[in-house]
Structure formats: C-alpha cells, structure tokens
Amino acid sequence: MIYSMNQSFVLPPNCSYISSNRCSVKLIFWFERRNYVVTFPGDILNDDNIDDNRHFVMIEVAMNTFFSYEINHVCKNKDDCARNFAEKKIIAMTQRSFNISNIYTDLERILFKKESLDDDLLCFDSNEAVRQCAIAGMMGSCQIIDDLIKYNIHRRTCQRHSQESASVNIYDSNSFAIMTVKCNRMLCNGPLTIEAVKNVLNHYNITDVNGRLPGNSSRLSIKYYLFILIFFCSFFEFN
Numbered sequence: 728m729i730y731s732m733n734q735s736f737v738l739p740p741n742c743s744y745i746s747s748n749r750c751s752v753k754l755i756f757w758f759e760r761r762n763y764v765v766t767f768p769g770d771i772l773n774d775d776n777i778d779d780n781r782h783f784v785m786i787e788v789a790m791n792t793f794f795s796y797e798i799n800h801v802c803k804n805k806d807d808c809a810r811n812f813a814e815k816k817i818i819a820m821t822q823r824s825f826n827i828s829n830i831y832t833d834l835e836r837i838l839f840k841k842e843s844l845d846d847d848l849l850c851f852d853s854n855e856a857v858r859q860c861a862i863a864g865m866m867g868s869c870q871i872i873d874d875l876i877k878y879n880i881h882r883r884t885c886q887r888h889s890q891e892s893a894s895v896n897i898y899d900s901n902s903f904a905i906m907t908v909k910c911n912r913m914l915c916n917g918p919l920t921i922e923a924v925k926n927v928l929n930h931y932n933i934t935d936v937n938g939r940l941p942g943n944s945s946r947l948s949i950k951y952y953l954f955i956l957i958f959f960c961s962f963f964e965f966n
Contacts, residue, residue, distance in 0.1 A: 732761045736817045738810060750809035754798045756820050759827050763820070765813060781900040782940045784933065788835045789893040789911075794827060796820065825931060833927045837920060838910035839893035850885040850916050857914065860885035868892050868909045869916035875904035875938045883916045895924055899940040906938050 730736060755764040779801040786794050798816060802808040848861040850869035860867035865887045872881040875897075886909065896907040908924055910916065921938075928934040935941070 728765045730763055730765065732756075732758075732763065732821050736765060736814055749801050749803040750807070751799070751801045752809040752813045754800075754813060754816060754820070756796045756798075758794045758796065758825055759792065763817065765817070767809060780942075781898070782942075783899075784897040784940065785894065786830070786834065786896075787892065787894045788831045789839050789891045792831055794825070794830065823932075825933070830927070830931050830933075833930075834895060834924065835893065837923045837927070838895075838908065838912065838915065839891075840912055841891075847913075848885075848911060849914050851883045851914060852885070853880075853883050858885055860887070862887065865889065866891055866911070868911045869914070870907065870909050871916035871921060873906045873908070873921045873938070875899070875906055876902075878937075880918065880921070881905060895928070897934065897938065897940060904939060 728739065751768050753764075753766045753768055757763065781799040783797040783799075784795070785797075798820075800809060800812050800816070802812060805811075847859070848867045848869070849857050850860045850867070851871075852858050860869060866889065867885055867887045868891075870882075870884045870886050872883075873879075874881045891911065892909055893911055894907075894909045898905050898907075906921065906924070908916070908920060910920060925934065925936065925938045928938065929936050933940075
C-alpha cells in the first residue's frame with residue numbers, strides 16, 4: 728500500500744484479520760519521492776533471534792539519488808498493536824522535514840567524485856594497508872563499516888562494480904547497530920570520513936551525534952544504566 732506523504736494512513740477495507748502470536752508491520756518512507764509504503768508481513772518478521780524494532784536508513788548520493796527510512800516493528804502486547812503503532816509512527820515520520828538537496832550536497836562533498844574508468848582509487852583494508860581498488864573496465868568504491876555500539880571500525884574493504892556509487896546505510900536494532908559508508912575518493916574509508924558523515928546526519932536530525940537512529944540509542948542507554956545499577960547494588964550487597 729503506497730501513500731503520499733501528505734496522505735493519512737487508512738487501513739483498506741479488504742484487509743482481513745488473522746490469529747497470530749505476534750503482529751508485525753513494515754514501513755518504508757521515501758523522502759525524495761514524498762511517499763511511504765505500509766505492509767503487514769505477518770509471521771515473516773517473527774524471528775526470536777532478531778530485535779522487535781529494526782530501523783534501516785539508506786542514502787545514495789551518486790547517480791540515482793534516494794533517501795529511504797525503513798522501520799520493522801513486531802509486537803504482541805494487544806490485538807491490532809501493529810496497526811496502532813503504524814498510525815502513530817506514520818504521523819511522526821511524515822511530519823519530519825529534511826532538506827534533501829542539502830543532505831545530498833554535503834554527503835557528496837565527503838564521499839563522491841565524478842570518475843572515469845581510467846581513474847585510480849586507493850582504499851584502506853582492515854589491516855590499515857593501502858590497496859588498489861579500481862581496475863581496468865571496472866569502477867571501485869571504498870567501504871567502511873562502523874560498529875555504532877562498540878564505537879570501533881568493523882571492516883574496511885574495496886568493492887568493484889559497473890556503476891558509480893556513494894552511499895550511507897544505517898542498520899539499528901537496539902542491541903546491534905552499524906553504519907556502512909561507500910565512497911570513491913582516494914583513501915576515503917577511514918575514521919575521519921565516518922566522523923564527517925555522522926556530523927552531517929546529526930546536523931540534519933537524521934541521527935544522534937553517535938550515528939544512532941532516534942529511539943534506539945536511548946533504549947540501549949536505559950538497558951546499560953540498569954545493568955550498571957544492578958551491578959553496583961550486587962557489589963555493595965556482597966561487601
């Protein structure tokens with residue numbers, strides 16, 4: 728079901744109810760296209776090994792630009808909880824205003840340069856070594872994956888493909904969160920690039936200062952502080 732950003736979500740009359748242990752909804756907001764998609768996957772999202780709330784942001788700034796924000800939500804607290812969540816979240820998300828062109832411009836300045844098939848591209852690998860990325864007939868991009876919870880670089884690689892690409896992807900599910908950045912500037916997959924990208928995303932209120940998506944970092948912090956509180960209470964109890 729596709730809706731315009733200025734259109735309220737209304738459950739179609741032909742939707743039928745099912746009996747399930749949990750309810751789920753998937754929302755995808757396309758900010759440049761000014762529309763959003765709503766689906767109710769049923770048991771597809773019901774995996775006990777995956778957190779019940781998962782957010783995924785994709786921003787491409789090279790050739791075919793786009794900005795999408797995906798939310799997967801699973802609940803079991805009451806009947807029709809997924810629809811209730813969707814109605815509230817859609818109102819909140821459609822009220823968020825982003826300067827799309829400025830976001831693209833600022834990220835492009837950090838990540839992307841127009842290249843030809845003959846251009847050289849050097850990237851860091853995970854061992855801090857410098858590697859040749861672009862090869863004859865293939866364009867390359869440097870990639871860096873940042874662990875947003877452990878605050879360290881998870882992986883640095885080179886990718887080769889036939890189409891130019893420079894992008895930022897964020898996956899955030901409370902207990903697991905990573906930012907993946909692809910760029911095609913010389914030796915761009917380093918910590919300075921990650922910090923520059925985080926500054927841009929935070930400036931436009933897409934993430935917090937650490938690159939976490941709204942609503943996820945705070946829940947993790949609460950869990951962390953509860954753990955610390957329990958630890959200290961246990962420590963003083965046994966001493």
